[in-house]
Amino acid sequence: MSPLQQPILENLVNQSIAFISVFDKTGLADFARVLVEQYNTVIISTGGTRKYLAEHQIDSIESAEITGFEELLGGRVKSLHPHIFAGILAETTDRENIVREKNDLNLPFTIDIVVANLYPFEAERDALKEKNACTSENFDHLLHFIDIGGSALLRAAAKNYPAVSVLSNCRQYSSFLEELSNTEGTPSLAFKKRLAYSAFSLTAYYDGLIAQAFADESTAFLQQTKSTDGPLKQNMGLPDLMGLPLAKIEDLRYGENPHQKAALYGVATQLPDYKCMHGKALSFNNILDMQAAWQIVVEFSESYACAIVKHNNPCGVALSETSVDDAFQRALDTDPVSAFGGVVAFNDIVSKAAAKIMHSLFLEVIIAPGFEEDAFDLLSSKKNIRLVTRELPKPSSQVPLEFKHVSETLMLVQTVDIEKRREQEKKFAIATQEKPNPDQMEDIAFAWKVVKHCKSNAIVLAKNKKTVGIGAGNTSRIGALENALKLACDQSKGAVLASDGFLPHEDNVYAAAQARVGVIVQPGGSIKDGAVISLANENKIAMITTGIREFKH
Numbered sequence: 246m247s248p249l250q251q252p253i254l255e256n257l258v259n260q261s262i263a264f265i266s267v268f269d270k271t272g273l274a275d276f277a278r279v280l281v282e283q284y285n286t287v288i289i290s291t292g293g294t295r296k297y298l299a300e301h302q303i304d305s306i307e308s309a310e311i312t313g314f315e316e317l318l319g320g321r322v323k324s325l326h327p328h329i330f331a332g333i334l335a336e337t338t339d340r341e342n343i344v345r346e347k348n349d350l351n352l353p354f355t356i357d358i359v360v361a362n363l364y365p366f367e368a369e370r371d372a373l374k375e376k377n378a379c380t381s382e383n384f385d386h387l388l389h390f391i392d393i394g395g396s397a398l399l400r401a402a403a404k405n406y407p408a409v410s411v412l413s414n415c416r417q418y419s420s421f422l423e424e425l426s427n428t429e430g431t432p433s434l435a436f437k438k439r440l441a442y443s444a445f446s447l448t449a450y451y452d453g454l455i456a457q458a459f460a461d462e463s464t465a466f467l468q469q470t471k472s473t474d475g476p477l478k479q480n481m482g483l484p485d486l487m488g489l490p491l492a493k494i495e496d497l498r499y500g501e502n503p504h505q506k507a508a509l510y511g512v513a514t515q516l517p518d519y520k521c522m523h524g525k526a527l528s529f530n531n532i533l534d535m536q537a538a539w540q541i542v543v544e545f546s547e548s549y550a551c552a553i554v555k556h557n558n559p560c561g562v563a564l565s566e567t568s569v570d571d572a573f574q575r576a577l578d579t580d581p582v583s584a585f586g587g588v589v590a591f592n593d594i595v596s597k598a599a600a601k602i603m604h605s606l607f608l609e610v611i612i613a614p615g616f617e618e619d620a621f622d623l624l625s626s627k628k629n630i631r632l633v634t635r636e637l638p639k640p641s642s643q644v645p646l647e648f649k650h651v652s653e654t655l656m657l658v659q660t661v662d663i664e665k666r667r668e669q670e671k672k673f674a675i676a677t678q679e680k681p682n683p684d685q686m687e688d689i690a691f692a693w694k695v696v697k698h699c700k701s702n703a704i705v706l707a708k709n710k711k712t713v714g715i716g717a718g719n720t721s722r723i724g725a726l727e728n729a730l731k732l733a734c735d736q737s738k739g740a741v742l743a744s745d746g747f748l749p750h751e752d753n754v755y756a757a758a759q760a761r762v763g764v765i766v767q768p769g770g771s772i773k774d775g776a777v778i779s780l781a782n783e784n785k786i787a788m789i790t791t792g793i794r795e796f797k798h
Contacts, residue, residue, distance in 0.1 A: 260285075260286075260287045260354065261284060261285060261286045261287065261357050261358075261430075262286065262287050262288075262289060262332070262354060262355070262356045262357055262358070263277075263280055263286050263287070263288050263289070263356070263357065263358035263359070263360060264288075264289045264290070264308075264329065264332075264333070264356045264358070264359050264360070264361075264398070265277065265288055265289070265290045265294050265298075265305070265359075265360040265361070266290060266291040266294050266308075266360075266361050266394065266395060266398060267294055267360060267361060267362045267395075267415075268362055268363065268364055268365065268392075268395070269362050269365075269415060270294070270297050271415045272415045272418050273294075273297065273298075273360075273415070273418075274297070274298070274301040274303065275418075276360075276415075276418040276421075276422065277298055277301075277303050277305075278301070278303055279422055280358070281303060281304065284425060284430050286357075286358070287306065288303070288304070288305035288306065289305065289306050289307075289308055289311060289329075289356070290305040290306070290307065290308065291307070291308050291394075292307065292309075295307045308326070308329060311326075311328050311329070312326040312328045312329065325393070325394055325397060329356070329398075330397075330401055332354055332355050332356040333355075333356045333359060333398070333401045333402050333405060333409055334401055334404070334405050335355045335405075335408065336405065336407070336408060337407050337408045355408070356402075356409065357408070357409060357410065358409065358410045358411075358412070359398055359399070359401075359402035359409055359410070359411045359412070360411075360412045361395045361398045361399050361402075361411075361412075361413065362395060362413060362414065362415070363392040363395045363396060363399075363447070363451055364390045364391065364392040364395070365390060366387065366390040366391055366392070366451065366454055366455060366458075367454050369386075369387060369390045370387060370390075370454070370458055373386075373387070384458070387458060391455055392451070396448050396451065396452075399411060399413050399444040399445075399447065399448055400444070400445070400448055402441075402444065403440075403441035403442075403444040403445050403448075404441075406434075406437045406438055406440065406441035407434060407437065409437070410432050410436075410437050410440055411437075411440050411441055411444045412440060413440075413443055413444040413447045414443065414447070417440065417443070421440075424436050449488065449490075450490040450491070450492065451490075452488060452490075453488030453489060453490030454490050456487075456488050457488070457490060457512075460484075483646075483658060487658065489512065489648065489656075490512065491510040491511070491512060492510060492511050493508050493509070493510050494508075494509045494510060494511050494517055495508065495509050495526075496508045496509075497509060497526070497527070497528060497529050497532075498526060498528055499528070499529065500529045501529055501530060505529075507529045509527075509532065518635060518636065519535070519612065519633050519634065519635040520633065520634050520635070521631055521632070521633050522616070522621070522625075522632045522633065522634055523621070523624070523625040523630070523631065523632040524610075524625075524627075524628070524629055524630050524631035524632060525629050525631060527610070527631055527633075530556075531588065531609055531610050531631065533557055534554045534555070534556070534557055534587075534588040534609070534610070535554075535588050535590070535610050535612050535633065537554045537557050537558070537559070537588075537698065538552045538553070538554040538559070538588050538589065538590035538612065539590045539612055539635060540698055541554075541559060541562055541590065541694075541695065541698045542590045542591060542592040543592060543637060543638055544694045544695075544697075544698075545564060545592060545694070546592070548564040548565060548566055548572075548710070549564065549565040549566070549567070549568060549569045549571070549572040549591070549592065549593050550562075550563075550564050550572060550591065550592040550593075551563055551565075551569065551572035551573045551575070551576040551589065551590070551591050552576065552589070552590045552698075553576050553577065553579075553583075553584045553587045553588070553589050554587060554588045554589075554590070555583050555584065555586070555587045555588075557700065558699055558700055558715070558717040558718060559695060559698060559699060559712070559715060559717070560579060560580040560583035560584055560587060560715060561575075561576035561577055561578070561579035561580055561583075561584060561711075561712055561715075562576055562579070562695045562711070562712045563575030563576040563578075563579070563710065563711035563712065564691065564710040564711065565710075568596060568598065568599070569591050569593050569594070569595060569596050569598075569599045569613075570596055570598035570599035570601075570602055572591070573589065573591070573599050573602060573603065574602060575711040576589075576711065576712070577602075578711070579711065579712045579713060579714070579715065579732065580715070580732055584606070584608075585606070585607055586607055586608070586609055587608060587609065588608070588609050588610040588611075588612070589603065589608055589610070589611045589612070590611075590612045590613065591611075591612070591613040591614075592613075592614070592637065593613065593614060594613060594614055594615040594616065594617060595611065595613045595615070595616045595617065595620045595621075595624075596617055596620055597617055597619040597620045597623065599620065600616075600617075600619070600620035600621075600623045600624050601623065603624065604623055604624060604626075604627065608630055609630070609631065610630070610631040610632075610633060611624065611630065611631070611632055611633065612633040612634070612635055613633075613634065613635070614634065614635065614636065614637055615634055616632060616634070645660070645661040646658055646659065646660060646661065647659060647660075647661050662697065662795070670689075670690055670693075672791070672792055673689070673766070673789050673790070673791055673792075674769075674789065674790050674792070675787065675788070675789060676769065676774075676778050676781075676788045676789065676790045677778055677781050677782050677786065677787055677788040678782050679781070679782070679785050679786060679787040679788075680787055681741075681763070681764045681787045681789065684709075685739075685741060685763060685764050685787070687710060688707045688708060688709070688710060688740070688741040688764070689741050689743070689764060689766045689789055691707050691710050691741075692705045692706075692707035692712075692741045692742075692743035692766060693743050693766055693791065693795075695707065695712060695715075695743070696743040696744070696745045696795060697745065697795040697797065698797065699715060699717035699718075699745065699797065700717045700718035700797055700798070701717075701718075701745055701746065701796045701797055701798060702716075702717075702718075702719045702720070702721060702722045702724070702725045702745065702746060703715075703716065703717045703718070703719075703725055703744070703745040703797070704716040704717075704722070704725040704726045704728075704729040704742060704743070704744055704745075705729065705742075705743045706729045706730070706732075706733045706736070706737055706740045706741070706742055706743075706762070707740060707741045707743065708736055708739065708740040708741065713732070713733040713736035713737065713740055714728075714729035714730060714731070714732035714733030714736070714737065714740075715728075715729055715732065716728030716729035716730075716732075722744065722746065722748065722749060722753060723750070723752050723753055723756065726742070726744075726753055726756050726757070727756065729742075730756065730760050733760070737760040737761060737762055738760070738761040738762075738763075739761065739762075739763040740762055740763060740764075741762075741763065741764045741765075741766060742757055742762045742764065742765045742766070743766045743767070744765070744766070744767040744768075745768075745794060745795040745796055745797070746767070746768060746794050746795075746796060747767055747768045747769055747770045747771040747774070747794065748765075748767050748771060748773070748777045749771050749773060750773060750777075751773065751776055751777055751780050753777075754777055754780040754781055754784065754786065755780070757784075757786060758780075758784035758786060762786060763786065763787065764786065764787045764788070764789065765781060765786055765787070765788045765789070766788075766789040766790075766791060767788070767789075767790060767791070768790065768791050768792065768793055768794040768795075769790030769791070769792065770790075770792075770794075774790075
């Protein structure tokens with residue numbers, strides 16, 4: 246210990262000490278002033294924080310005066326020193342009599358409060374994304390925004406929460422001061438444990454952000470795993486370890502049912518990618534159905550598209566070459582009864598003509614890239630309807646993942662179903678002697694895209710680029726077909742029938758033949774394929790096999 250340090254350290258004996266090192270200084274001056282003036286707390290701080298406190302006439306000791314080392318490597322190393330971390334990590338039982346360590350460091354003080362937050366890695370990454378500047382060169386720039394000292398301080402303090410209060414967010418300042426007031430300056434163990442939970446949650450989230458950025462930086466990253474001899478190889482694998490950084494966006498009124506609590510979280514983001522422009526707050530079920538409807542309409546880019554969803558299944562989907570109002574009316578015609586209380590999505594701006602049709606109906610949500618001014622004025626005259634805008638997705642080379650929570654401890658992870666439809670359609674095979682005509686080929690492509698978004702077992706009947714019958718979420722395929730045929734009635738004549746899975750028995754073809762269906766599109770691959778195709782030939786029904794199934798659970 247240098248002679249310069251000795252008197253400084255000795256003056257810290259039996260003092261209440263706070264170590265403060267923050268990037269975000271929101272509310273810090275008022276908070277630190279209360280610590281100093283009301284609780285006689287000595288503050289140790291790093292360079293930038295100490296300068297800020299001095300500007301607000303708040304005394305602090307710079308960490309370099311304690312450690313004997315100035316900031317190293319241009320500020321990369323500031324707080325990482327045994328003096329600091331031993332002071333944080335000393336357990337409650339050791340605090341009254343700090344022992345001499347193996348390196349003869351005589352530490353006469355301990356740290357009671359750690360206040361730290363982290364470099365804005367997420368904000369910097371988002372700024373690059375906003376500029377479409379997420380290049381390899383700029384990724385190297387992001388490395389400067391990975392916090393090391395702050396994360397280490399938070400983790401050390403949280404680990405030793407029985408002895409240390411750790412504040413990781415400026416929003417905690419007021420509740421901490423309230424706790425000090427209520428407990429005569431000694432926070433309760435339960436309170437400090439909650440602070441530790443928040444700190445570990447932040448560092449886990451932060452590290453997850455960084456890991457995700459590394460994954461996103463390379464299109465092939467998530468497709469790489471280690472080969473047996475060490476180097477990486479391409480084999481479409483998923484990583485052995487995965488973090489899922491989740492940030493709460495907002496609390497919801499309730500979950501799927503009113504007795505369930507719920508909140509909306511974003512993966513590595515603080516903002517949703519949609520904006521509710523009018524109406525009541527979105528509910529848990531609204532968001533689920535909104536996403537389901539949106540995923541359908543963004544399948545189509547060359548026509549106006551509309552999807553109406555009820556309980557996470559489409560009850561009507563249609564395309565139009567002329568207008569969004571025509572697309573909506575055609576989608577509504579599929580099943581106007583089920584559309585009551587539904588969620589409607591468009592892939593283009595909602596027109597006044599479409600708004601006039603929808604104004605007379607009870608709908609929960611309308612989501613679209615935008616609304617004409619007159620359309621918004623008309624629809625927003627209804628107090629409760631939610632009007633939501635969302636940008637159409639931009640082309641991306643990244644490999645997205647989707648997560649499904651299946652139990653308290655298990656999560657299923659898979660790549661998102663983004664099979665290039667045009668390339669897939671080139672692989673469609675005609676399995677029968679009867680061949681579809683050009684108009685039916687367009688309906689085949691349309692129906693196959695829609696059936697992908699229906700819960701299995703699913704059947705979609707389509708004609709003239711609109712659904713005429715949908716059977717979804719059935720426990721048998723024939724049941725799904727019967728439900729679709731009931732909705733279609735006479736419109737099944739000449740229609741395309743799309744099945745998300747192979748046809749396991751001839752009964753589906755019998756039912757299709759009786760309804761005078763024109764074309765069947767299905768994956769194929771059943772042991773009954775020969776019999777199914779033979780029966781289709783007998784009834785002069787064209788059949789397309791896709792070679793890929795589209796189950797959705």
